[in-house]
Amino acid sequence: NAGVMQNPRHLVRRRGQEARLRCSPVKGHSHVYWYRQLPEEGLKFMVYLQKENIIDESGMPKERFSAEFPKEGPSILRIQQVVRGDSAAYFCASSPTDRGPINTEAFFGQGTRLTVV
């Protein structure tokens, strides 16, 4: 019974390169959330996706960042032309549904730690 799987666990990119972070939700979960954790900070919400739809991207930087959750396959967080300030831990969470009472737990992955050199 696999939980949320994120890969890679660690990613090193040079400034200007692209970073692709993958998140496979718990089997059967159709809702995915991405968070960013900067050093000495809590997690900050980035984007909320359902299959093939972006529901809320209010936490995403306006440029260079994009996310998708296709009908098949994992959710992808893509960062183009990375800069040193993008260095952080990126966490994905999934939940089965947002319908009904708010007693549906969201499960977090172990995160991808991005280092930009």
Place this chain on the structure above:
Amino acid sequence: AQSVTQLDSQVPVFEEAPVELRCNYSSSVSVYLFWYVQYPNQGLQLLLKYLSGSTLVKGINGFEAEFNKSQTSFHLRKPSVHISDTAEYFCAVSGPYGGSQGNLIFGKGTKLSVKP
């Protein structure tokens, strides 16, 4: 807008001593409150949550928290800590999507360090 303040960034404590990690929130709507634990280089694990009902919530690993609406607080407590409780603890409040617990607003975290 909702926000969470964790009043202590670091809490050192000796093994078997009691501990309280403080959390205050602000919100203009009904709130759901959570405590998560993060061990080094790991993801977040849910310790406990308050959705409704009894204001005293019991969670895993012997932790409990009390929801205090008048003081807008949700402090986490454990009567006797172990070395293995050394970790970072995050308080969180639900965001605008009331139907899912995934969209959360987190505090900056409190690092609990348990010494022998």
